[in-house]
Amino acid sequence: MTSEGTPDPEPRDSTPPPGYDAATTIDTSVAHVARVYDYWLGGKDNFAADRLAGDQAIQAYPDIVYSVRANRAFLARTVRYLAREAGIRQFLDIGTGIPTANNTHEVAQSAAPGSSVVYVDNDPVVLTHARALLVSGEQGHTSYIDADLRDTGRILAEAARTLDFSRPVAIMLMAILQHIDDAEDPYAIVGALLAAVPSGSYLVISHPAADLAAQQMAQMAERLNKLMAEKVTFRTEPQVARFFEGLDLVEPGIVRVQQWRPDTEMEAKSPGALWGGMGRKA
Numbered sequence: 001m002t003s004e005g006t007p008d009p010e011p012r013d014s015t016p017p018p019g020y021d022a023a024t025t026i027d028t029s030v031a032h033v034a035r036v037y038d039y040w041l042g043g044k045d046n047f048a049a050d051r052l053a054g055d056q057a058i059q060a061y062p063d064i065v066y067s068v069r070a071n072r073a074f075l076a077r078t079v080r081y082l083a084r085e086a087g088i089r090q091f092l093d094i095g096t097g098i099p100t101a102n103n104t105h106e107v108a109q110s111a112a113p114g115s116s117v118v119y120v121d122n123d124p125v126v127l128t129h130a131r132a133l134l135v136s137g138e139q140g141h142t143s144y145i146d147a148d149l150r151d152t153g154r155i156l157a158e159a160a161r162t163l164d165f166s167r168p169v170a171i172m173l174m175a176i177l178q179h180i181d182d183a184e185d186p187y188a189i190v191g192a193l194l195a196a197v198p199s200g201s202y203l204v205i206s207h208p209a210a211d212l213a214a215q216q217m218a219q220m221a222e223r224l225n226k227l228m229a230e231k232v233t234f235r236t237e238p239q240v241a242r243f244f245e246g247l248d249l250v251e252p253g254i255v256r257v258q259q260w261r262p263d264t265e266m267e268a269k270s271p272g273a274l275w276g277g278m279g280r281k282a
């Protein structure tokens with residue numbers, strides 16, 4: 001045990017799991033959000049430093065494990081809604097994450113075969129999975145861009161090889177904007193992405209909340225900011241609502257992710273502290 005009463009870190013394991021490209025440089029000594037998130041979801045693409053940060057977060061806010069599952073379920077429901085009910089056939093998913101169940105291209109292309117999906121992430125472990133994600137075929141086209149969300153010019157230029165920006169696009173920013181602090185102006189970043197897509201396009205955001213389970217979330221943020229490479233800024237409901245300014249909010253508006261068109265009552269009641277919403281560009 002450490003002086004704070006938390007478990008000692010496990011010995012550092014730096015051996016990449018089977019299937020990893022030996023040429024890819026992966027820093028296993030510091031926690032990275034893609035791998036911490038994978039740990040919370042029960043995945044295998046994580047290392048001791050990620051598990052330590054993940055466990056510290058769980059101690060501060062035990063419901064984080066339900067929160068991340070509720071976030072994945074929100075992603076699947078929003079993509080299904082966009083493909084089935086809004087007629088969207090193009091998706092720009094920034095902050096892909098390590099592949100897990102119900103990835104955007106799987107949900108979109110099973111609901112609307114022929115849909116195109118462009119993924120963007122800046123994590124080398126996600127990059128090692130990109131080949132598996134790049135399954136283009138009869139189901140639709142899928143591609144991957146290794147880029148930072150802050151570099152909107154490059155993302156849009158490279159995405160234009162796959163997506164037709166004269167037709168509606170759904171911009172998916174799921175659990176990523178918390179890694180852009182206020183000084184980096186996340187609103188301008190989202191504004192630049194929205195300016196590039198035509199009327200009839202959609203924006204979908206999920207964002208860890210600063211005003212739900214506030215004390216626990218603040219403690220979790222403090223711990224993650226000590227241990228994780230990517231720092232976090234959690235935001236309140238009005239701060240998340242600001243990302244949708246000028247868009248028409250799709251019902252039920254900005255709500256806890258588990259309450260956005262849940263499939264079951266039980267799903268709606270599951271714990272979780274992320275705000276989620278969808279807006280349409282008029």
Ligand SMILES: C[S@@+](CC[C@H](N)C(=O)[O-])C[C@H]1O[C@@H](n2cnc3c(N)ncnc32)[C@H](O)[C@@H]1O
Nearest residue numbers: 034037095096097121122123148149174175179
């Ligand atoms: C918490 S995970 C969310 C994954 C997925 N979007 C989901 O909701 O299930 C955040 C992802 O965003 C990526 N990410 C964080 N900051 C980023 C940045 N500035 N540019 C690109 N990707 C980033 C991380 O590498 C990670 O894969």
